[in-house]
Amino acid sequence: MTSIALDPTMDDAQNSKFRNTYHNLVMNFARKKVFSERETECLLLAYHKFVLKNGRKMKLMTRRQFGNLFHNMFNVLDPNFTDAIFSAADPSSKKFITPEAFLDVMSVVLRGTLEQQIELCFKVYDPHGNGYITRERLRKFYRNMFDGAQDEVDELTNDFVETIFRKMDIDRDGKISFDDYAQTVRKNPCLLQFVGTCLPDSGTIFIFSQVYKIKEIKMQLDFTMGTMEHQRFHTIFRGLKNELKRTSRFKEKEIERLLITYYKMSLASGRNARGVARSQFSAYYRVFLGVAELNWIDPLISYIESGSIKYISPEAYMKVVELWQYGTFQERKKFCFGVYDVYKRGYITREALRKSCEKMIYGQTLEDTEYLITEYVDFLMRKFDVDRDGKISFDDYSKTVDQTPNLLEFLGQLIPELGKLYEILAE
Known part of the structure; x- marks a missing residue:
């Protein structure tokens, strides 16, 4: 890893402590070739800065901090979704997420394949692990999409739910199973987040990367032109x-x-x-x-x-x-x-x-x-x-x-x- 200060808001001792704490994890995770060493460092820096707010004895990010990160930086506004992402990221913990689990979920969120994101999104939409999504659950999600008189809202919601079911309930058993969802999304990836936003869009990802990256010196114009x-x-x-x-x-x-x-x-x-x-x-x-x-x-x-x-x-x-x-x-x-x-x-x-x-x-x-x-x-x-x-x-x-x-x-x-x-x- 490089020897320059990773973060100018931390002094030399804090930068050194950060690198000593996470050095092995950075090297091991970089071998997966999802993120470079520098990118892995920067993601762990985001994690580390949340941990620092918890006091000297704390070494892990809390569930609430994880939710705040997804809410504020990734625009995932539904707290039920952020809770479900947390549970999917670290099923063994109810209060804290380890840096290893944090990197794993960030790799899916930021760089994941379609199959990985299909698996994560379905876990978010089916937080109790039933293996399917019902009409009633969809009505709860979609009811807030429409404005107007209650009768009109109910009619529009029901119509929309029925349209979704005709599209996604492939085996026509009255519920959307993981296989129904996966087959539909593979054919039409824009339906990946059909229930609601649980992954950041590319614009949000870029803004996040700007906040947590090492600033490079750029030329004012374009070095590819003479x-x-x-x-x-x-x-x-x-x-x-x-x-x-x-x-x-x-x-x-x-x-x-x-x-x-x-x-x-x-x-x-x-x-x-x-x-x-x-x-x-x-x-x-x-x-x-x-x-x-x-x-x-x-x-x-x-x-x-x-x-x-x-x-x-x-x-x-x-x-x-x-x-x-x-x-x-x-x-x-x-x-x-x-x-x-x-x-x-x-x-x-x-x-x-x-x-x-x-x-x-x-x-x-x-x-x-x-x-x-x-x-x-x-x-x-x-x-x-x-x-x-x-x-x-x-x-x-x-x-x-x-x-x-x-x-x-x-x-x-x-x-x-x-x-x-x-x-x-x-x-």
Whole structure:
């Protein structure tokens, strides 16, 4: 391990004591090749700092501290879930978690395979170890998703539970077993956390890594570009940079970093390219921003860049990233609805909704798929068509999302996770 101070908030003696205490564990765990030695050190540092708060004689993290870590850093808000994760991590203890068990559960949470995360999530959703999830348990979880009169909430909850059961109860025995759940998630991984959040998203993971990592010295610009390329970059974008400083919500270094990213993408689009090619932006959106909703990439590009069928201008690129990063809720609503309204009619019809859902829902058979799509479209129309005129207008959508903000991207993710943007905007 390195000899530099691991944490500047601890003195030399404390850093030395930390390394002596955890040296063997760091070396042994690093052999599993889930985390590097430095990453293992940093995770144990997070653990160690919680332990220090418990007094000199205490050597273990408490159950409450573990729950607070998942609540505050990983945005797992349900205390029942954090308790279940604790029990899954260290079944032999009710009050404390060992550093070994802590590293094991963090390896699943942060770097786990799909199979490992399937096993963990099901244990969280089935904390008593029954081996299955019932309709009544799902109703308890989903009841808080909806607002309105009690009768309407109960109806929507029951409809949603039935839709989930038709999707996940493969053997039709009236309960969702581990095998039902695992088979469904392997075919459709986005259903991994279908009951509720018990794993951090990639953005949250990135923010956590920033808090508990050794800061590296970074160059202001980009060391992969030579002096001539830097000069050319400044010549091309000087005017736009100055304008963005006056009119945008970005900091100066954020503007420079984003425009460098744009410039490098435009270089990859070809010498004669008049901007970033749509295919290049599409790859950037999927790979670097972590948005896997391939069905919405073309409508999104058409929405942000109406002036060209081949290229994304730097102005359009900066405008949409500003909205993603700093946009108000009202701005985000207009953006999402504008993309979902593929035909630019000002409303979404039942048929348009059906076409969108056809790309999202898959059943065991063609008939099963058709049935699930019809049920889901009916469910969405009941939820969103506020004035009951057979279509979803922006006003319908806006009122519904104001009441239930997590329905903002109800047809698929359009806005990248903040952590992915932080990676790009980080100084």
